[in-house]
Amino acid sequence: xAAAILMIFYPKLVDSYFLHLTVATFLAMIMAxxxxxxxxxxxxxxxxxxxxGIGAYTAALLFQKAHLHPVLGMLAGAVLAMIVAAGxxxxxxxxxxxxxxITTIAxxxxxxxxxxxxxxxxxxxxxxxxxxxxxxNREQAYYLILMILALVIFTVWFIESxxxxxxxxxxxxxxxxxxxxxxxxxxxKVLAFMISAFFTGFAGGFYSHYNTYIIPxxxxxxxxxxxxxxxxxxxxxxxIAGPIIGTILVKAIExxxxxxxxxxxxxxxxxxxxxxxxxxxxxxxxxxxRRILPLWGxxxx
Amino acid sequence: xxxxEKNFLANEREHDQTMxxxxxxxxxxxxxxxxxxxxxxxxxxxxxxxxxVSLIGPNGAxxxxxxxxxxxxxxxxxxxxxxDRQSLIGQRPFEVCQKGIGRTFQIMQPFPHMTVLxxxxxxxxxxxxxxxxxxxxEEEARELCQLVGLGDRQGAFPRNLTVADQKRIEIAxxxxxxxxxxxxxxVMSGLTPIETGEAIKLVLGLRDHGATIFLIEHVMKVVMxxxxxxxxxxxxxxxxxxTTTEVANDSRVIEAYLGERIDxxxxxxx
Amino acid sequence: MDWPSFFQSLANGILIAGLYxxxxxxLTLVLGVMGIVNFAHGELVxxxxxxxxxxxxxxxxxxxxxxxxxxxLLFFIGxxxxxxxxxxxxxxPPLNQLLLTLGISIFFQNLAMILWKTDSRSVITSYSGMxxxxxxxxxxxTRLITFLIAVLLTxxxxxxxxxxxxGRAMQAVSENNTASWxxxxxxxxxxxxxxxxxxxxxGASGALVSTVMYxxxxxxxxxxxxxxCILVLxxxxxxxxxxxxxxxxxxxxxxxxxxxxxxSGWAEGISFILLIIILLIKPTGLxxxxxx
Numbered sequence: 024x025a026a027a028i029l030m031i032f033y034p035k036l037v038d039s040y041f042l043h044l045t046v047a048t049f050l051a052m053i054m055a056x057x058x059x060x061x062x063x064x065x066x067x068x069x070x071x072x073x074x075x076g077i078g079a080y081t082a083a084l085l086f087q088k089a090h091l092h093p094v095l096g097m098l099a100g101a102v103l104a105m106i107v108a109a110g111x112x113x114x115x116x117x118x119x120x121x122x123x124x125i126t127t128i129a130x131x132x133x134x135x136x137x138x139x140x141x142x143x144x145x146x147x148x149x150x151x152x153x154x155x156x157x158x159x160n161r162e163q164a165y166y167l168i169l170m171i172l173a174l175v176i177f178t179v180w181f182i183e184s185x186x187x188x189x190x191x192x193x194x195x196x197x198x199x200x201x202x203x204x205x206x207x208x209x210x211x212k213v214l215a216f217m218i219s220a221f222f223t224g225f226a227g228g229f230y231s232h233y234n235t236y237i238i239p240x241x242x243x244x245x246x247x248x249x250x251x252x253x254x255x256x257x258x259x260x261x262x263i264a265g266p267i268i269g270t271i272l273v274k275a276i277e278x279x280x281x282x283x284x285x286x287x288x289x290x291x292x293x294x295x296x297x298x299x300x301x302x303x304x305x306x307x308x309x310x311x312x313r314r315i316l317p318l319w320g321x322x323x324x
Numbered sequence: 325x326x327x328x329e330k331n332f333l334a335n336e337r338e339h340d341q342t343m344x345x346x347x348x349x350x351x352x353x354x355x356x357x358x359x360x361x362x363x364x365x366x367x368x369x370x371x372x373x374x375x376x377v378s379l380i381g382p383n384g385a386x387x388x389x390x391x392x393x394x395x396x397x398x399x400x401x402x403x404x405x406x407x408d409r410q411s412l413i414g415q416r417p418f419e420v421c422q423k424g425i426g427r428t429f430q431i432m433q434p435f436p437h438m439t440v441l442x443x444x445x446x447x448x449x450x451x452x453x454x455x456x457x458x459x460x461x462e463e464e465a466r467e468l469c470q471l472v473g474l475g476d477r478q479g480a481f482p483r484n485l486t487v488a489d490q491k492r493i494e495i496a497x498x499x500x501x502x503x504x505x506x507x508x509x510x511v512m513s514g515l516t517p518i519e520t521g522e523a524i525k526l527v528l529g530l531r532d533h534g535a536t537i538f539l540i541e542h543v544m545k546v547v548m549x550x551x552x553x554x555x556x557x558x559x560x561x562x563x564x565x566x567t568t569t570e571v572a573n574d575s576r577v578i579e580a581y582l583g584e585r586i587d588x589x590x591x592x593x594x
Numbered sequence: 595m596d597w598p599s600f601f602q603s604l605a606n607g608i609l610i611a612g613l614y615x616x617x618x619x620x621l622t623l624v625l626g627v628m629g630i631v632n633f634a635h636g637e638l639v640x641x642x643x644x645x646x647x648x649x650x651x652x653x654x655x656x657x658x659x660x661x662x663x664x665x666x667l668l669f670f671i672g673x674x675x676x677x678x679x680x681x682x683x684x685x686x687p688p689l690n691q692l693l694l695t696l697g698i699s700i701f702f703q704n705l706a707m708i709l710w711k712t713d714s715r716s717v718i719t720s721y722s723g724m725x726x727x728x729x730x731x732x733x734x735x736t737r738l739i740t741f742l743i744a745v746l747l748t749x750x751x752x753x754x755x756x757x758x759x760x761g762r763a764m765q766a767v768s769e770n771n772t773a774s775w776x777x778x779x780x781x782x783x784x785x786x787x788x789x790x791x792x793x794x795x796x797g798a799s800g801a802l803v804s805t806v807m808y809x810x811x812x813x814x815x816x817x818x819x820x821x822x823c824i825l826v827l828x829x830x831x832x833x834x835x836x837x838x839x840x841x842x843x844x845x846x847x848x849x850x851x852x853x854x855x856x857x858s859g860w861a862e863g864i865s866f867i868l869l870i871i872i873l874l875i876k877p878t879g880l881x882x883x884x885x886x
Contacts, residue, residue, distance in 0.1 A: 296697025
């Protein structure tokens, strides 16, 4: 309860720079949590940038060509990303997991190529500009992103308490057995992908207006896809808190490194992935539950 | 058996029961090749409602392949499979399940990160047509756990349970879809004599309440004890079919099992 | 029909296919022997390219000669990577293997950015601009040599697999590692060697890459996308399939480059389109699989 009040009054309490940092972090949390939704079905997307970019360009181009209100543009981006995910997912989610992952990488890259080759429609390598979101009013941007983040968290909570949780978990743990138990794996995987795409697309749309300038290299870039997966993996998969915690820590590391290296700060992402897989597959949350909590309790579970 | 247990069986399924044919399952000329090898060759047999039929044969005879073909995991190269006169060919496993077939797996595969109860709830939620609510699925799952003897371990995780208990999870999961036909894949192997006795009681009880059961078994004592009829497979072909006495005295069956005396197999399974 | 263009495209397609094949062979070897898709394979190629570049820029060593040095260096780097990160996860689910190798890939991409910045480097030798005229076709000298070396490397690999003990051990292990272990093959050591050889191949192909393409931190990533496409095209874990797939991709890119307006830009996206088409038609690849 106190946290909620803090969230609402937060913009009054901090300066513009920190507000910006918070908005960026919330944006990342949205993308991390969305990625986790699909991950719950056992599918690893390494191409979220494709959906992010679609959202970003939809919002930016609709504003540029049709003067569509930014928030509507973001919604349009979200919906378009969701539709694309439905199509792509239907085609590729019926395949074994690793093929899907490879395809998602190729998907984002292909979009990048398409964008570069069609400058008249998409702005090409020169990118697309939009005026500052809400006229530069960071507070409003903060509230918008906070709302969407709350929506995402609510969605994940809803999934966890519904029958979808059983379906997703069963598919993830043993797809063939889940199939024999009456679960249509493709249908649920595509559903998860669509939900994930909606929020990732929205995030892209928000980013394009908030950042006022987007280029294909950035919004379709591998860096975004990697960020989407490192944060939830670091924090702890298949949980609500995991992606959130993971994002905060990763963002903190990133900010520190970005000051030192202008390019290549994602080296930390690579290290995190390797360390997590080798030493802490359940992420930070898992580490907490298994090693740190028991120390307080005195007895190992 | 108690009153509520009746509810888990085919009788309660909400759909038309086509009573014109006594055959619940008809398998006709089923053939399946893997690479160049014929795993199953022109196998045909029928299963009547309420029967307990055993599928036996030496290792590699194609028994689990038959189960996989019936449950839709593989598609046959030729032949037909009819459930209540409806062909199952081309149906995907989840569709076959929803049409009324529940099965267990020879190598137990419970969902590792779900509790026993959650494992059973999962089948109930998705295998049943029409879909039931989460609350109903949970209630039924609790009753099923009681039925199979896991009542006090519903909150446990499968990896902490014994082999016999994991087999119970498999059975409860298969029952949760309220199947017309229950496929049990070697549920008796690896059990102690006491556990085997309990399992036999369970299977017979299920039949008494109207279930039709098709089981793959190696434990001959069980097969001879509870089967109404037996189908014998060897190198993918059906070599015999009939009552337990007929099959036990069939020379081809004896020949197929040559080198594996029947009593030796019983001892090995204890 | 403009025959000169046609044959030129054909020639270019074949030449580039040779390069793609050497890049993919290492990936195929690891997949076939260990069943792991090494997402960091492209970065091993990239490191090989940079090695060659720096040897050339700092010591003036001709790239096609330093190929062996890149190969050897990457052999040891590969062994190191295998020993410390891959071996522990051999029995893990494919998801973990994917994430681990992806992590290694990201690590090296960014390391390259930090050490060598993002500028594209070229290796320009005295013979870089030369070309041969074979009838109506012009063939870049460097490209031709690269292709011939690629063919040589492929032949060497096949000979290694068929005529040497470690090589035959690798074949056995890729068919059935339990049976191999039973007949006395040291499966662990075979895995280690296979990864090393694959990395050496990657290093060598990196040397080739540095001569016909630009060298930059993401070059490995771009190439691995093509390699995945080839893997799927040709059937996984199988060498003839990799060669076949490389040819298909090389020719398609070349013809698209020639005949489609602005084709050279679109050619980059070809691998994705091919990938999708193949996965839809035959999820196990065109030429069948030895191992999935």
